Amino acid sequence: MKKKPTPLFVRNVIPWYLREGRDLPWRATRDPYAIWLSEIILQQTRVQQGLGYFLKFLETFPNVSSLAHASEDQVFRLWQGLGYYSRAKNLHKAAKIICDQWNGEFPKTFDELKSLPGVGDYTAAAIASFAFEFPKASIDGNVLRWTSRFLGSHAPIDDPKTKKTIQLLLDDWIQDASAHSFNQASMELGAIICTPKDPQCHHCPLSEECVAFQNSLTNELPIKAKKTKVKHQLVTALFIQDNQGNWAVSKRQDNEIWGGLYALPLLFTDDTSVDIALENLLQQFDLNAKDIVIKHTWTTSHLLTHRKLQVHIFSILLEDMPRNTYKFEKWIGVEAMKNLGFPKVFSDFYKHKGLL
Ligand code: SF4
Known part of the structure; x- marks a missing residue:
């Protein structure tokens, strides 16, 4: 029987990656815990930003058991800013599941x-291949981009059928290689050569057979069917201090934006003026604008997935009233703040106030 030819990707991209790939700490280990940490941190985070967090997490929680035994607040605190x-x-x-149900041993297969x-x-394919050489291709936006261009495919990459087709193709190619090197090379190609803008086609190990490059289609591909709509929202928040310099915070519910983190008392609104939002927020906490001095302290904008937030923070000093008059969940000072996780927008505010 005639032997199937080795795919160009395996012949050219893996040697390129082994020669020129970036030296990153999670590439030098086969420890599934460290690999898992890196993969979760790198979801939606750039390598340069994620690197410091990865090292900090490994130092604080060197194994899965130490992470499982930490409090949620400790984990959020370390995650702050990501x-x-x-x-x-x-x-x-x-x-916790790995410790309770798997006896502290990482599961080894893609499905587990x-x-x-x-x-x-x-992420399952990444961990399984990097730690255990399990032959399953990892497919993310970077990988969909280079495959779509290489094949000259006009199928929308946000269509699950397209992803399935590419998964089948790459799962076939990966059989001819080390699963670790294959997936690392595939991600690296998408991250540093076949970039969204200005792909480096003249340095690309796939250029000789790349349909997009050969036909000047790199600006057109890949195709996306849906355009992501960004929602604009107003966030009005209160920095309420008592006469000892402590301020009121509450823990966000799991089903809310920033669930599990601490935040200043706040209100999310659509299509409202700042004045009306402030009035509603004060009412929510039984605060009467006539009795207190309110100062507009800080404004910033903040991007979340599919949301653009315009944030306004107002300061209130409750000098003469005992703080238990008000129903805020928690009052904290600078020391307590250091042990709690806050959304970036509030840690930026604390920095602005010189508290952090
Ligand atoms: S030749 Fe250009 S378009 Fe084709 S895979 Fe390489 S970088 Fe991407």
């Missing part, structure tokens, strides 16, 4: 890994 806090929540939950919270197809 955004997408559901990742931190799932990381903590998954560590996928059963952990926060681990989808991409």
Whole structure:
């Protein structure tokens, strides 16, 4: 029987990656815990930003058991600034599951890994291949982009059928290589050569057979069917201090934006003026504008997935009233703040106030 030819990707991209790939700490280990940490941190985070967090997490929680035994507040505190806090929540939950149900041993197959919270197809394939050489291709936006261009495909990359087709193709190619090197090379190609803008086609190890390059289609591909709509929202928040310099905060509910983190008393609104939002927020906490001095202290804008937030923070000093008059969940000072996790927008505010 005639032997199937080795795919160009395996012949050219893997040697390129082994020669020129970036030296990153999670690439030098086969420890599934460290690999899992890096993969969760790098979801929606750039390598340069994620690197410091990865090292900090490994230093604070050197194994899955230490992470499982930490408090949620400790984990959120360490995660502060990375955004997408559901990742931190799932990381903590998954560590507990690994300790309770898997005796502290990481599951080894794609399907077992996928059963952990926060681990989808991409992350399960990454951990299984990097730690255990399990032959499953990891497919993320970077990989969809280079494959779509290489094949000259006009199928929308946000259509699950397209992803399935590419998964089948790459799962076939990966059989001819080390699964670790294959997935690392595939991600690296998408991250540093086949970039969204100005791909480096003249340095690309796939250029000789790349349909997009050969036909000048790199600006057109890949195609996306849906345009993501960004919602604009107003966030009005109160920095309420008592006469000892402590201020009121509350823990966000799991089903709310920033669930599990601490925040100043706040209100999210659509299509409202700042004045009306402030009035509603004061009412919510039984504060009467006539009795207090309110100062507009800080404004910033903040981006979340599919949301653009315009944030306004007002300061109130409750000098003469005992703080238990008001129904705020918690009063904290500078020391307590250091042990709690806050959304980036509030830690930026604390920095602005010289508290952090
Ligand atoms: S040749 Fe250009 S378009 Fe084709 S895969 Fe390489 S970088 Fe991407």
